[in-house]
Amino acid sequence: MSNSIEHTFADPVELEPGIRRLTLPLPTGPRHVHCYLLAVEDGWLLVDTGLGLMETPWAEILDRLDGPVTRIFITHMHPDHVGGAEAAAEATGAPVFQGRLDYAQCERVWGSDRWPERIAEWFLRNGVPPEVADELIASGHVFADFARFAWNPTLVDPGDSVDGWRVHATPGHADGHLVLHRGDVLIAGDTLLTPITPAVGLYPESRPDPLGDYLASLRLVSELAPRVSYGGHGAAVEDPAGRSAAIAAHHDERLDRTQAALGPKPRSGYEVSHELFGSALAPIQRRFAVAETLSHLERLVVLGRAERREDDRTVSYTGRSAGGRAPL
Numbered sequence: 163m164s165n166s167i168e169h170t171f172a173d174p175v176e177l178e179p180g181i182r183r184l185t186l187p188l189p190t191g192p193r194h195v196h197c198y199l200l201a202v203e204d205g206w207l208l209v210d211t212g213l214g215l216m217e218t219p220w221a222e223i224l225d226r227l228d229g230p231v232t233r234i235f236i237t238h239m240h241p242d243h244v245g246g247a248e249a250a251a252e253a254t255g256a257p258v259f260q261g262r263l264d265y266a267q268c269e270r271v272w273g274s275d276r277w278p279e280r281i282a283e284w285f286l287r288n289g290v291p292p293e294v295a296d297e298l299i300a301s302g303h304v305f306a307d308f309a310r311f312a313w314n315p316t317l318v319d320p321g322d323s324v325d326g327w328r329v330h331a332t333p334g335h336a337d338g339h340l341v342l343h344r345g346d347v348l349i350a351g352d353t354l355l356t357p358i359t360p361a362v363g364l365y366p367e368s369r370p371d372p373l374g375d376y377l378a379s380l381r382l383v384s385e386l387a388p389r390v391s392y393g394g395h396g397a398a399v400e401d402p403a404g405r406s407a408a409i410a411a412h413h414d415e416r417l418d419r420t421q422a423a424l425g426p427k428p429r430s431g432y433e434v435s436h437e438l439f440g441s442a443l444a445p446i447q448r449r450f451a452v453a454e455t456l457s458h459l460e461r462l463v464v465l466g467r468a469e470r471r472e473d474d475r476t477v478s479y480t481g482r483s484a485g486g487r488a489p490l
């Protein structure tokens with residue numbers, strides 16, 4: 163293994179007194195993920211753990227800290243946040259804290275052999291052609307290999323505190339997503355990012371309206387009114403309320419575009435995803451595009467702007483003018 167990644171990534175950056183950011187590599191997407199080290203009474207609280215890559219140099223990272231990591235907190239069960247939990251727990255000896263709902267989904271998705279079949283069946287129901295579904299599933303396996311989560315963590319609930327940081331639920335990007343808030347600082351996981359916009363997708367067995375959940379989570383962030391929000395990717399958000407409003411506006415616009423793609427003829431989530439995200443997508447991106455399209459379609463159904471039709475084989479959507487009847 164080359165040492166260059168380790169030397170680039172092993173050094174936590176001090177953002178402000180008592181808050182350090184540790185950036186780990188990702189093979190895809192934004193190419194990096196941020197973990198945070200928060201100074202606590204007896205050492206450091208580590209928030210998120212990167213992917214379960216063998217290369218994460220935990221020993222070297224810990225060597226450079228002036229105290230032990232005494233607890234590990236997971237914001238959500240996506241592989242770039244929870245995947246390194248087992249290795250981090252082993253390297254530090256620290257207990258892992260994870261949300262109750264989040265851990266249940268983590269076990270279901272990453273701890274089970276049945277998930278690939280479950281998600282395949284679900285893609286097919288949403289109009290994904292069989293050969294494309296196979297590709298989407300293969301791309302999902304890549305992530306599964308990196309999701310080495312910690313079994314049987316200490317379960318936490320919204321309203322709990324971990325080392326003086328208050329735990330809040332921010333469902334949307336993931337159903338069981340949790341953030342940490344103390345004073346005027348938010349450790350946001352993937353709830354609030356800049357410049358990228360957090361993905362909000364619908365998945366099998368997830369809550370029914372993830373976009374509705376997410377918009378409520380953005381309102382919560384505005385209410386908490388932190389001075390700064392540190393997220394899982396990209397830059398620190400210096401105006402969390404303003405950024406929340408901008409992301410909400412982005413989804414309003416995408417809801418309009420999604421509705422415009424619907425008419426009287428039933429269309430599947432897969433078909434509408436081509437309209438919204440184009441046709442030239444790699445399987446891994448198509449997977450996100452379909453899930454993201456479905457979260458917008460389901461939001462439109464809740465708002466009375468679209469109608470879902472379901473039989474035992476397929477799910478499809480038709481347009482509806484706001485508050486009006488479905489077009490014939």
Ligand SMILES: [Zn+2]
Nearest residue numbers: 238240335352
């Ligand atoms: Zn995520």
